Amino acid sequence: xxxxxxxxxxxxxxxxxxxxxxxxxxxxxxxxxxxxxxxxxxxxxxxxxxxxxxxxxxxxxxxxxxxxxxxxxxxxxxxxxxxxxxxxxxxxxxxxxxxxxxxxxxxxxxxxxxxxxxxxxxxxxxxxxxxxxxxxxxxxxxxxxxxxxxxxxxxxxxxxxxxxxxxxxxxxxxxxxxxxxxxxxxxxxxxxxxxxxxxxxxxxxxxxxxxxxxxxxxxxxxxxxxxxxxxxxxxxxxxxxxxxxxxxxxxxxxxxxxxxxxxxxxxxxxxxxxxxxxxxxxxxxxxxxxxxxxxxxxxxxx
Numbered sequence: 001x002x003x004x005x006x007x008x009x010x011x012x013x014x015x016x017x018x019x020x021x022x023x024x025x026x027x028x029x030x031x032x033x034x035x036x037x038x039x040x041x042x043x044x045x046x047x048x049x050x051x052x053x054x055x056x057x058x059x060x061x062x063x064x065x066x067x068x069x070x071x072x073x074x075x076x077x078x079x080x081x082x083x084x085x086x087x088x089x090x091x092x093x094x095x096x097x098x099x100x101x102x103x104x105x106x107x108x109x110x111x112x113x114x115x116x117x118x119x120x121x122x123x124x125x126x127x128x129x130x131x132x133x134x135x136x137x138x139x140x141x142x143x144x145x146x147x148x149x150x151x152x153x154x155x156x157x158x159x160x161x162x163x164x165x166x167x168x169x170x171x172x173x174x175x176x177x178x179x180x181x182x183x184x185x186x187x188x189x190x191x192x193x194x195x196x197x198x199x200x201x202x203x204x205x206x207x208x209x210x211x212x213x214x215x216x217x218x219x220x221x222x223x224x225x226x227x228x229x230x231x232x233x234x235x236x237x238x239x240x241x242x243x244x245x246x247x248x249x250x251x252x253x254x255x256x257x258x259x260x261x262x263x264x265x266x267x268x269x270x271x272x273x274x275x276x277x278x279x280x281x282x283x284x285x286x287x288x289x290x291x292x293x294x295x296x297x298x299x300x301x302x
Contacts, residue, residue, distance in 0.1 A: 010196040014203020031201035032265045035194055041167035043191035047126045048171035059237050060120050060251045064128030067229050067255055068136055071097025090144030091273035095264055095280040096221040099257035101125040103195045112296045113250055120250045133263055134165035145270040198261040206278045214276050222284050226291045230256035238302055249299040256295040258288035
């Protein structure tokens with residue numbers, strides 16, 4: 001419960017700080033930079049280093065990649081059909097295709113499936129969500145960012161220079177070696193700053209007055225993220241491949257999480273329709289508290 005209270009408090013603090021005028025206008029840029037260059041890499045160095053990969057866990061490892069591919073295709077088609085500008089299409093791809101599989105996902109897994117399910121959640125988050133963000137997510141953000149027309153070499157350079165991606169590779173290299181206790185403590189403390197700072201940043205930039213002009217896009221984006229996307233994963237993994245059991249239930253449950261905070265930060269850093277991004281997160285997170293119990297109930301028969 002304290003975790004969810006923290007989410008709400010930090011989100012509201014961002015709104016209060018903006019209205020108070022106590023911070024400069026570029027405060028979200030500083031918040032976002034801290035998350036990308038310190039919080040995300042620290043989390044990656046801790047959790048990827050602890051992963052124990054097993055061929056039997058192929059579905060959880062692949063879920064975020066498959067969901068991102070489905071979402072990118074859907075929102076690309078939507079952008080063409082509705083004649084959306086590239087930045088808005090990019091915002092929908094990043095926030096509608098990547099889920100908050102850690103800071104919403106892990107507490108939800110523990111609540112509905114018990115602590116024994118957390119290892120599956122961490123695998124999905126690190127090998128899936130954050131690795132997708134560090135590669136395909138950066139490629140999409142760079143390609144659709146306003147005023148940019150990058151080549152393959154430029155996109156590859158952006159991925160390689162993305163600090164969380166570098167942290168992922170470093171964590172894999174260091175897997176055979178144990179971290180000193182002091183280093184692990186430092187990394188965990190730095191990683192723990194991601195949620196409060198990212199949510200303060202989102203709250204700071206949230207303008208509910210923008211809902212009126214973006215209500216249709218928000219509804220479509222959140223419908224895909226919270227309902228349609230997970231249903232497609234259910235159809236593929238269970239209907240097509242016949243996978244069953246608690247591991248698959250948790251995998252689909254994670255697919256139904258609210259939009260990913262890290263993806264929203266990357267989208268805003270690349271100026272991908274920041275008002276839409278903040279609304280997707282600001283509305284999607286509280287809405288998921290109602291849709292996730294329904295998802296859990298449906299999955300009991302899987």
